[in-house]
Structures are given as structure tokens and as C-alpha cells.
Amino acid sequence: MSDNPDDHKPMRPVIWARLxxxxxxxxxxxxxxxNVAEPTIGGVPFFYWYQLGWIAISAVMIGFVYWLER
Amino acid sequence: xxLNTTALIVFVILFGLVTYMGFAASRWRKGDLDxxxxxxxxxxxxxxxxxxxxxxxxxxxxxxxxxxxxGLFGAGALFFFAVPYTIMIYPMVYIVFPRLWSVAxxxxxxxxxxxxxxxxxxxxxxxxxxCTGLVATMPYIxxxxxxxxxxxxxxxxxxxxxxxxxxxxxxFVVLAAFTYSSAHDSPHNSY
Numbered sequence: 649m650s651d652n653p654d655d656h657k658p659m660r661p662v663i664w665a666r667l668x669x670x671x672x673x674x675x676x677x678x679x680x681x682x683n684v685a686e687p688t689i690g691g692v693p694f695f696y697w698y699q700l701g702w703i704a705i706s707a708v709m710i711g712f713v714y715w716l717e718r
Numbered sequence: 719x720x721l722n723t724t725a726l727i728v729f730v731i732l733f734g735l736v737t738y739m740g741f742a743a744s745r746w747r748k749g750d751l752d753x754x755x756x757x758x759x760x761x762x763x764x765x766x767x768x769x770x771x772x773x774x775x776x777x778x779x780x781x782x783x784x785x786x787x788x789g790l791f792g793a794g795a796l797f798f799f800a801v802p803y804t805i806m807i808y809p810m811v812y813i814v815f816p817r818l819w820s821v822a823x824x825x826x827x828x829x830x831x832x833x834x835x836x837x838x839x840x841x842x843x844x845x846x847x848x849c850t851g852l853v854a855t856m857p858y859i860x861x862x863x864x865x866x867x868x869x870x871x872x873x874x875x876x877x878x879x880x881x882x883x884x885x886x887x888x889x890f891v892v893l894a895a896f897t898y899s900s901a902h903d904s905p906h907n908s909y
Contacts, residue, residue: 672806
């Protein structure tokens with residue numbers, strides 16, 4: 649991406665890709681799906697590492713959508 | 719409480735460094751600071767990388783680095799709310815911000831009140847948004863001040879009475895001076 653703001657091109661929304669952005673909402677709001685202690689990773693309960701994992705997953709999803717739309 | 723000399727020296731050095739950088743920032747990529755968009759937005763020529771850091775500084779504050787871990791330590795899983803909350807915020811930001819940026823850039827909006835006035839054509843609505851922004855910032859600033867006072871107190875400096883408020887007053891005047899003289903969001907992004 650250019651450093652000059654005047655070169656900023658409007659993004660072309662790709663609707664099917666934007667639906668991907670809803671996935672983190674479903675995953676995070678569905679608390680009962682991850683409100684458990686087992687299995688643990690290195691002693692860290694599922695509840696914690698699962699949510700931390702979603703940080704990476706949602707970042708990759710947003711990056712993918714950006715890559716499609718830019 | 720005894721004065722913690724080591725902590726005090728580290729604090730003073732870091733405070734001096736941040737203050738120096740704050741004033742130095744006013745000379746870096748200098749624009750005409752009499753123009754509001756130069757003072758508030760750096761003339762809109764910060765570029766992608768710097769904006770990335772600035773948005774990071776806006777989102778991840780002392781609250782993120784101190785209050786949330788402290789809450790987790792003290793109250794447990796309840797304070798993990800900050801993680802799913804952030805995961806859900808970014809997709810929304812991805813949809814809204816590029817569009818907001820384009821519209822604001824095209825019409826020269828600087829603040830959210832400018833945007834509301836341009837979009838809805840109602841100056842009273844714009845005034846309400848501006849006032850809400852100001853009022854909402856007050857408890858945030860108060861929180862920062864109380865935080866600085868706790869830090870100063872932890873170093874063993876007296877924090878009661880007028881003499882106790884002096885370190886806080888000095889810190890605030892310095893921060894206000896470099897915010898006024900230089901740029902976008904200085905105290906927020908420095909602390």
C-alpha cells in the first residue's frame with residue numbers, strides 16, 4: 649500500500665468474502681461451545697487457548713478479505 | 719514510606735525521554751500547525767505504517783496492559799471478556815474505517831462532529847456529538863491522573879495535600895504543553 653494518501657483506492661467489496669467476517673462473531677458469542685477446561689495445552693485450559701487461537705484465525709480471515717478486495 | 723530512589727530515577731528518565739520525544743515530534747514532518755487538520759491529523763500524511771502504530775496506541779492502553787491482567791489475576795476468567803471483545807471489534811473496524819476515511823478525506827472532516835454535521839446537515843446534532851466526546855473523555859483523563867498519582871505514591875513520594883498534588887500538576891502541565899505544541903493524541907499514545 650502506498651504511503652501517499654492521495655493514492656488511496658476505494659476497496660471493491662466482495663460480499664461472499666465479507667460473510668467470512670461474521671464467523672468470529674458466531675464463534676465468540678457461542679460461549680457454551682468453549683466454556684470447558686479440557687483439553688488443556690501445557691496446563692492452559694481450553695477456554696483460554698481457544699479464544700487466544702481465535703485472535704490468529706480472525707486476523708487471517710480479515711487479511712484474506714483485504715487481499716481479495718484491495 | 720521510604721523514597722524508592724531506583725524507581726524514582728527510572729521514572730524521571732523515562733518521563734524526560736517521553737517529554738523530549740513529544741516536543742521533538744512537533745518538528746518532525748512539520749506542517750502549518752495553525753490549521754486544524756495539521757495539528758489533529760498530521761496533515762493526513764502519516765502513511766500506513768505510522769497509522770498502524772497510532773491505532774494500536776489508541777486501542778491498547780494502560781487498561782489493556784495493566785487493568786485487564788490485574789483483573790484476570792484477581793477475579794479470573796471474567797476479565798477474559800477483553801479477548802473475544804477485541805476479536806469481534808476488528809471485523810467491524812475493517813468494514814467501517816476505510817469508508818469513513820474516504821468520506822472524511824474527501825470532505826475534509828477532522829472530528830466525528832464534522833462528519834455528523836456533513837452527513838446529517840444538523841449543527842445541533844454535531845454539537846451534541848462534540849459535547850459527548852468531551853464529557854466521555856473526562857473520566858478517562860481522571861483515570862490517567864489517578865493512575866499517575868498511584869505510580870508516584872508507589873515510589874514513596876508524598877501524595878497527600880497540595881504538596882502531594884504537585885508532582886501530578888507538573889506532569890499534567892508538561893503533557894498539556896506538548897500536546898498543544900505538537901501533535902495528534904500525544905499523551906494518550908505516550909502512556
